[in-house]
Amino acid sequence: MNTPIHAPSSSPSSSSSSYMLRPPSCLSHPSRNIKCPMLLPQAICTSQKKYWCFRAHVEASFNTNPLKNYTSVSCSTWWSEAQSLVSYKTHNKQLFTVGSLATSTAQDVSDTTLIGGDKIGVLLLNLGGPETLEDVQPFLFNLFADPDIIRLPRIFSFLQKPLAQFVSVARAPKSKEGYASIGGGSPLRRMTDEQAEELKKSLWEKNVPAKVYVGMRYWHPFTEEAIEQIKRDGITKLVILPLYPQFSISTSGSSLRLLESIFREDEYLVNMQHTVIPSWYKREGYIKAMANLIEKELKSFDCPEEVMIFFSAHGVPLAYVEEAGDPYKAEMEECVDLIMEELETRKITNACTLAYQSLVPLGSVEELLAAYDSQRRELPPPVIVWEWGWTKSAETWNGRVAMLAVLLLLSFEFTADKGLLHQMGIWPLLR
Numbered sequence: 165m166n167t168p169i170h171a172p173s174s175s176p177s178s179s180s181s182s183y184m185l186r187p188p189s190c191l192s193h194p195s196r197n198i199k200c201p202m203l204l205p206q207a208i209c210t211s212q213k214k215y216w217c218f219r220a221h222v223e224a225s226f227n228t229n230p231l232k233n234y235t236s237v238s239c240s241t242w243w244s245e246a247q248s249l250v251s252y253k254t255h256n257k258q259l260f261t262v263g264s265l266a267t268s269t270a271q272d273v274s275d276t277t278l279i280g281g282d283k284i285g286v287l288l289l290n291l292g293g294p295e296t297l298e299d300v301q302p303f304l305f306n307l308f309a310d311p312d313i314i315r316l317p318r319i320f321s322f323l324q325k326p327l328a329q330f331v332s333v334a335r336a337p338k339s340k341e342g343y344a345s346i347g348g349g350s351p352l353r354r355m356t357d358e359q360a361e362e363l364k365k366s367l368w369e370k371n372v373p374a375k376v377y378v379g380m381r382y383w384h385p386f387t388e389e390a391i392e393q394i395k396r397d398g399i400t401k402l403v404i405l406p407l408y409p410q411f412s413i414s415t416s417g418s419s420l421r422l423l424e425s426i427f428r429e430d431e432y433l434v435n436m437q438h439t440v441i442p443s444w445y446k447r448e449g450y451i452k453a454m455a456n457l458i459e460k461e462l463k464s465f466d467c468p469e470e471v472m473i474f475f476s477a478h479g480v481p482l483a484y485v486e487e488a489g490d491p492y493k494a495e496m497e498e499c500v501d502l503i504m505e506e507l508e509t510r511k512i513t514n515a516c517t518l519a520y521q522s523l524v525p526l527g528s529v530e531e532l533l534a535a536y537d538s539q540r541r542e543l544p545p546p547v548i549v550w551e552w553g554w555t556k557s558a559e560t561w562n563g564r565v566a567m568l569a570v571l572l573l574l575s576f577e578f579t580a581d582k583g584l585l586h587q588m589g590i591w592p593l594l595r
């Protein structure tokens with residue numbers, strides 16, 4: 165069961181380091197017909213900060229309360245047709261009168277009270293995960309059909325779905341093994357729902373009666389479903405919070421791009437005031453929480469000061485960082501520095517190291533572990549196990565030309581041990 169996805173229709177624009185200033189986006193233009201990105205990442209942060217947005221860099225002062233004054237910094241998105249950098253300020257005003265729209269489409273939301281005529285929503289964005297082993301292959305299809313995960317050159321974009329079908333079928337057995345070993349499915353939905361509930365409680369305690377929604381990128385509840393609920397509830401102000409502390413094109417970027425396309429085509433959403441928190445790894449609360457966890461774990465060792473702190477991060481293909489300007493690696497490294505600084509204030513000065521998990525050539529856990537384990541270092545490279553996903557679902561492929569092209573691509577990769585899939589970090593997924 166492949167649940168329809170709304171993968172961005174345009175393939176990612178090639179990376180460019182040139183940015184131009186553009187007037188504030190649609191938010192400052194009440195025209196409903198304007199077609200421009202609504203969801204360039206905007207930040208709500210604290211104090212005077214330097215903010216890195218991919219390759220651009222802006223300085224702005226921020227106010228902490230999203231519901232009062234806020235300054236938003238829209239950063240250029242690498243995928244944006246017209247790459248641009250926007251900085252602007254709004255003051256506690258609804259920029260548009262949405263009342264009529266809201267009443268015409270909204271149902272009553274019993275647990276949402278109004279703040280100055282507004283209905284506040286928070287949309288939590290996450291990846292989503294298969295809830296059962298049967299979900300694994302269609303979940304993987306959705307993931308690989310996303311051009312922010314498998315970045316094909318525009319000329320090959322017609323291969324996106326056939327390739328997604330192929331890679332998902334080939335990857336499914338290994339993924340299933342993993343999910344089977346953790347109880348037969350992903351715990352992400354349950355955990356995200358719990359986070360949403362806790363966030364809602366906490367906001368209500370602070371007299372912010374907001375409704376909190378969960379929108380997953382690749383599995384239920386899909387972002388599109390959350391957006392429909394937001395519209396039904398008549399939300400007039402929305403805070404969009406990707407649940408990834410660090411920004412990556414492949415995670416927050418992908419979700420925001422999807423939202424951008426949904427917003428662009430929807431009259432209700434175009435007129436809804438919204439703000440995006442693109443990343444939040446610098447937040448004091450987050451850094452302290454991470455430090456607390458580490459401090460607690462260290463105490464369980466006999467000689468805590470001798471323990472090396474091993475930060476393990478999800479990897480992204482190197483090309484994202486080097487060519488597309490993904491700030492993920494820089495943000496991750498800064499995050500580790502901040503956590504270590506926080507630990508230092510607690511007189512914890514252990515050695516630490518950061519490695520990125522498998523799949524992608526940012527520096528893998530395997531490589532790093534090899535440095536510590538001489539036996540492992542002498543092991544031969546892993547054997548490539550090839551499982552052909554030649555199943556019934558292959559019949560659904562988008563025509564013979566695409567299938568032939570995929571096969572040619574794969575046989576080249578296989579025989580030459582290099583090529584597009586290697587370059588994009590997809591090849592390891594097939595192992």
Ligand SMILES: C=CC1=C(C)c2cc3[nH]c(cc4nc(cc5[nH]c(cc1n2)c(C)c5CCC(=O)O)C(CCC(=O)O)=C4C)c(C)c3C=C
Pocket residue numbers: 291292293294304307313314335338339350351352408412414415478479480481492589590593
């Ligand atoms: C090239 C492929 C992938 C990129 C790039 C990627 C980036 C990325 N992913 C996360 C967080 C998660 N990924 C999860 C699952 C998952 N991710 C990929 C591939 C890429 N991820 C695959 C194939 C899978 C499925 C599992 C598997 O087969 O290995 C999950 C788990 C979701 C769940 O089921 O609960 C998370 C979380 C980040 C943070 C990231 C880039 C920074």
Ligand SMILES: [Fe+2]
Pocket residue numbers: 478
């Ligand atoms: Fe992932």
